[in-house]
Amino acid sequence: MISLLFRRLAGLLLTLLAVSLLIFAVMAVLPGDPAAITLGTSATPETLGALRHAMGLDQPLILRYGKWLLGAAAGDLGQSYTYGVPVAGLIVERLAVTLPLAVFAIVLSVAIAIPLGVAAAARRGGMIDILASIFAQMGVAVPGFWVGLLLIILFSTTLGIMPAGGFPGWGNGLWPALKALVLPALALALPQAAVLTRVTRTAMLDVLHENFIRTARAKGLPRRSVLWRHVVPNALVPVLTILGLQFTFLVAGAVLIENVFNLPGLGRLAYQALGQRDIIVMQDVTLFFAGLVVIVNFLIDLSFLAIDPRLRTREA
Structure with missing residues (x-):
């Protein structure tokens, strides 16, 4: 019974890992730049680049995924771009x-x-x-x-x-x-x-x-x-x-x-x-x-x- 429970728990963790990878991949290919949407069409390239850097959007996808996954595992879901508050609180x-x-x-x-x-x-x-x-x-x-x-x-x-x-x-x-x-x-x-x-x-x-x-x-x-x-x-x-x-x-x-x-x-x-x-x-x-x-x-x-x-x- 204990071994069966551990097998089910391992399957649960693997499922969550696969789901997180799928979610991140789908969000990464969505059209539109969050920084450009936040600042509007009148933003200068320098301001846009600074915001992209602050959001971490200029980092490699694998690094962004790793940081997001580790943060989620630790209970830190990041900060909302729109509301400016921790997502966990929302x-x-x-x-x-x-x-x-x-x-x-x-x-x-x-x-x-x-x-x-x-x-x-x-x-x-x-x-x-x-x-x-x-x-x-x-x-x-x-x-x-x-x-x-x-x-x-x-x-x-x-x-x-x-x-x-x-x-x-x-x-x-x-x-x-x-x-x-x-x-x-x-x-x-x-x-x-x-x-x-x-x-x-x-x-x-x-x-x-x-x-x-x-x-x-x-x-x-x-x-x-x-x-x-x-x-x-x-x-x-x-x-x-x-x-x-x-x-x-x-x-x-x-x-x-x-x-x-x-x-x-x-x-x-x-x-x-x-x-x-x-x-x-x-x-x-x-x-x-x-x-x-x-x-x-x-x-x-x-x-x-x-x-x-x-x-x-x-x-x-």
Whole structure:
């Protein structure tokens, strides 16, 4: 078990290293000079050269990559060209919006999808199953930002019961902050809940046809006990796999949703940095997103080992 854990950790570190190299390479080939964008068209060559030197843009790419990687490993993410403050501080500040939004969206997605998928599988062909299939089809077809716009029109413009955008900050009270995140979290959660509902239903139906389920029923166990004690735990492995993948989509969707709802999160920071050609902010935020996704998938892998002991024996 310990050796398996070390192998997974080594794979995680190698993945992060490969991702960092890819991020740096992509940022290096983007068009436009950050120094020229910062100073404007009226800058003299001497001023432009001095700023490029201060930004480290005149150094070889391999040296810039090494310095950036070592700094990131030590917790020093550099200083933003645009804001003139450490990038680590910007990420921590914006994470106070993005992280609760992502957690809120995941909780809503699971709260909607798991009961609906279980009910649809338990009553296959019934009304709940039909409604779940319609919800799954619509959720897959409709993009999250369009769901967000519909939610704004319905709950903000028409009913006037929810804020259309903005974030008051956690210092102004828990309820106003959570209220500002309800619609964005719903916009993120509904498309993901549709996918998770379909996966849960399929996994449940596969387990329902296993021999040990027939044996449990033959012993006279109540239907509810068979469903929640035997079927649901054995159907969790594919569901957890999709949850790990959904976290990736939630991170990517946060860029659009935070701009739709004008939320000062990491997604909006990345979008603003792209427009301002703030390379160091783009690199650090993208690496942070990628690292978060890799770590979440690593934790999902570990949860597989906890849920299914057969996997521990197979990989030992």
